């Protein structure tokens with residue numbers, strides 16, 4: 393039988409967290425609105441879209457500096473904010489302003505962590521079918537544990553962060569730690585994430601079965617082999633129910 397998986401149907405599922413299970417971009421946007429200062433009061437609706445996009449998408453890749461140990465988590469966050477602000481306001485974002493902004497951001501963001509609507513129904517099915525699941529994320533364990541709990545996903549017990557094996561996706565070592573904890577062979581473990589390179593390709597290269605969750609329907613030519621637009625489509629990869 394050719395099910396597309398040479399080794400047989402997947403026996404377990406690992407997920408990315410941010411913008412896969414938890415709507416981080418939405419939480420960031422809501423937070424930026426909530427803590428906006430005078431310097432941003434003149435922004436139009438379109439400006440807001442662009443300002444939030446600049447912050448969340450991080451075109452200067454400050455988050456990579458954090459993953460590579462060249463910036464702290466707070467430093468990358470402040471640099472992203474400074475970059476996003478630069479196009480919209482001349483109000484200084486000096487060290488004192490940045491520190492105040494960061495405090496407000498940090499205390500506000502967790503209130504906006506939400507799971508996407510398609511997460512709990514999928515986890516319910518996986519539980520019913522005794523299919524183990526967990527997460528591998530490019531952030532530290534404790535921060536992501538608190539995020540999952542805030543988002544109502546305490547049921548996810550297996551969580552691998554970058555501090556588990558001192559590696560970040562797409563390093564095969566972090567995927568290997570995920571399958572070790574899940575107890576399933578890599579070749580029979582799905583990895584589902586919103587980033588086609590770090591998640592889908594990274595998982596494939598580490599010997600798992602990578603799946604790109606393309607919620608926005610971007611679909612690019614030459615993209616990952618397996619693409620879904622909603623988490624419920626994960627079920628198509630699992631053994632048929634008899």
Ligand SMILES: [Mg+2]
Nearest residue numbers: 408410411586
């Ligand atoms: Mg992600």
